[in-house]
Amino acid sequence: MAKLQDSQGQQLWLSGKSCSGKTTYLVQQIQRHHAARGDRRVLGQTPVVFQAPQSAQQSMLVLAANNRNQRELADAIQEALQGTGNFVSKTPLGFMADEVVLFFPLVCDVLNLRSEFPLRLRPELEQKYATELWAATLESWELGLSGRSLSRLIRRLLDLLQLAGAAGVAPEDIGTRLTGGQLSLLSGTIIYGQDDLLATLTEEATELLLAWRHWCLERGFLTYGIIYELYWRYLLPNAGYQKHLFQHFDSIWADDVHDYPAIAKDLCELFLDAHLPAMFTANPDGHTRLGLNADPNYLGTLATKCQQLELETTGGLATTLGEILAEQLTQPQFSNSLPTTIQSIQSLSRASLLEKVIIEIQRLIKDEWVQPEDIAIIAPGLDEVARYTLMRSLGASGIAVEPLSEQRPIYSSPWGRSPITLLALLYPHCGRLIQTSEVAELLIMLSQTVAGEYRIDPVRAGLLVDYCYQPDPDNPQLLPANTMPRGDRLGYQVTTAYEDIRQWLNGQKSQLDPSPLGVLTTLDEAIRYFFLNNLSLSYEQLATLRELTETCQHFYAGDRRLQTHDGTQISPASRLPELIALLQRDLISTNPRPQFTFNRAQKPTVTLATIFQYRAAKLHHRYQFWLDAGSRLWEQGGAATLFGYGVFQRDWDGEPWSMAAETRQNQQRLQHIVQDLVGRCGDKIYLCHSDLSVNGNEQIGPLMPLLQSTQERMIDTVN
Structure with missing residues (x-):
């Protein structure tokens, strides 16, 4: 593989470890291409497919x-x-989705569909419609599933369509793949031997997916899986x-292609x-989205069709720790001892471990003058206890903690629950969806x-509800x-605040409009009256209210499309309870588009x-704390x-997917995770284990093995 200074061609494959400068070199190549694109011909010859010369109107496609x-x-x-x-x-998905929407009439011609503007279904509405469409068939399976178990099965089925689309596999072949891999659709696990009943259910599941695909295309609905398939x-x-x-693009520049779907190739x-001209960058230790x-x-x-370049530099601690950690994880008995740049914090219980982690972070910041932004806490999975403890305890000592790209269900936030409860109080036939505790919370939030003070405190809110x-x-209603x-x-303050809320509700009830536009208008007026006009909201609070409003709009847009296509007329008043029930599930994120700071x-x-x-x-980051280092979730990537x-996968050999294959994948994933994280750490890694x-x-x-090695080093140091 050539070095950077040997690059001559215009179709390049650049490989390098984490933080080695791949993206920077990609930007430099784009800059060179832009400077020369005015009077240059690609490789001195006319393109095979595209016959027209390059023009100033063409753009570069950057992925x-x-x-x-x-x-x-x-x-x-x-x-x-x-x-x-x-x-x-x-x-890649964003580009394919835009192209499918733009050229949807062309797709409709090929599939003999009615040409209409497509509507992209959000995951929560996708799952709702699929559940309703498949209800009769799933009931005939006599599985006895309900609630979360049924939701998981529906989601598993829909994810198969997405996997097949991203891999370039026809949906008709999904059942064949599952049967060949001896995978149980019902349990989500590997099976051994022949199971005729399971084979029959797998075949029926494929038919369900095909029926779902046909149902969506007839109505102009697009999902991730359908977008992938229509494109490839x-x-x-x-x-x-x-x-x-x-005609539109004169070159392609793709960063981190190891995380692209197969059809992007x-x-x-x-x-x-x-x-x-083309350039692709890849990290052999990436594989984040495998x-x-x-x-x-x-x-x-793709590298075989390009001039291959390699960045030999390594980032962070990978220079000193990379090979040692790789040996420790595979052959700990023959590897060298770990250097002091990797430490361990160990405890018997999880609570005491979190306490020790908090104390060490406080020591670094106060005694060694480490900046908070130089510290990262990384976990395979964050439970609510750890999240709350770390944020609350460090925050109490003046150290702010920010979850990265936090995405929580709308209904987990009082800013999401209170407007939903308000709608249920206003509109008829929604009383069964209201909990008394949520009404008390509503009074507190609206006061x-x-x-930043609450005119109605929790104790008096509880008395008012009682x-x-x-x-x-x-x-349901609020009495005087x-x-x-x-x-x-x-007291006067609580009584006045309560009566203000009650009078606003009564005023809205006198002019209620049950139509979709009326519901959306009422929701908008409530948010403006109680929140936007009186409070200075944070980004997270605004994101919750925005997502709530957009979800309601999307629900009614899908409902309108169904009524137009199916020719059915459903009372608007009967749809609102369904919308509220949908919002109360844990399917909708408060922040599906996490904040992107324009301040560097x-x-x-x-x-x-x-x-x-x-x-x-x-x-x-300079300092990384690997939380729950003893957990088995580390080899699963935490996702x-x-x-x-x-x-x-395109390199699947057609053999049954065995536990050995699963173990091999997990071991490879663990090596990628460790090497990637080490390359992203500058000074020290803490292994935190209970x-x-x-x-x-x-x-x-x-x-x-890493924890045992650090413990042995500490014992040797003491002795």
Whole structure:
């Protein structure tokens, strides 16, 4: 593999470890291409597919693995080109989705569908519609599933369509892949031997997915899985589309291709076969999205069509720790001892471990003058106890902690619950969806002042609900404050605030409009009256209210599309309880588009992230705390991989997916995780381990050799 100074061609494959400068070199190459694009011909010859000469109107196609990296890469390119270059920056999924929407009439012609503007279904509405469509078939299976178990099965089925689309596998072949891999759709595990009943259910599940796909396309609904399939199967091979592609773009520049879906390779090969400038960067220790639609091995075969370059530099502690850690994890008995740049914090219980971690972070900041933004706490999975303890305890000592790209259900936030409860109080037939505790919370939230104080405290809110809230399945209401015996105990401030809320509710009830527009208008007026006009809200609070409003709009947009296509007329009043029930589930995130700071300066906060979040964001810190280092979740990357992903990899050999194959994948993933994180740490790594996990089980995970090595070094030092 050549070094950077040997680069001569215009189709390059650049490989390098974490923090080695791949993205910087990619931006430099884009800058050189932009400077020469005015009068240059690609490789001195006419492209095979695209016959017209390059023009100033053409853009460069720039791809990045996720939204955060895409924004940062776009900013770097814009700064390098000083705002003069034409380029389109997208994620692979974002680019394919935009192209499918733009060329949807072409797809409709091929599939003989009615041409109409497509509507992208959000995951929560996708799951709702699929559940309703499949209800009869799933009931005939007699599985006895309900609630979360049924939701998991529905989600597993829909994820299979997404995996197949990203891999370029026809949905008709999904059942064949699962059967060949001996995977149980019902349990989400590997099976051994022949199971005729399971084979029948797998075949029926494939038919369900095909029926779902047909149902969506007939109504113009798009999901992630359908977008992937329409792009690779119908749009990309189309000669007319390819002509447009080359008229619009004169080159392709893709960063971190190891995290791209397999069908992205087909797009990249079009540019390579047309002899257009192209550059791809890859990290052999990346593989962050393996199991989540990415196929790093298949994308790696692009290197054979390019001039291959390699960055020999390594980032962070990888220079001194990389090989040692790799040996420790595979052959600990023959490896060298760990240097002092990797320490351990060990305890018997999880609570005492968190306390020790907090004390060490406080010591670093106060005694060694380490800045909070130089510290990251990385965990395979963050439970609520650890999240609350770390944020509360460190915050009490003046050290701010910020969860990375935090995404929590709307209904987990009082800013999401209170407007939903308000709608249920206003509109008829929603009383069964209201909990009395939520009404008390509503009174507290709606009584806030500009100074951040609550005119109704929790105790008096509880009294008001006990005496003045009248539950009713059809028409729940708040009664006057004087309904309460000894109402003088409430005080003037509480009584006034309560009556203000009650009068506003009664005023709205007198002019209620049950239509979708009326519900959205009422929600908007409530948010403005109680929150926006009186309070100074944070980004997180605004994001929750925004997502709540957008979810309601999306629900009614899908409902309107169904009524138009199916010719049914449903009473608007009957739809609101369904909307509220949907909002009360844990399916909708309060922040699906996490905040992107336009200020490059880091916030003075300690970063709290899962392994997947940290690696996907490509962050770098001087000090890393690896929480729950003894957990087995480390070899799973801290993120749940999609069921059956292995049989949808392009290099799958058709053999049954065994426990041995699963173990091999986990070992490789662990090596990638460790090498990647080490390359993103500048000074020191702390392995944080408790003998007992949060649920009381003993922890014996794959990082135990590292913990034992640090413990032996400490004993030797003492002796």
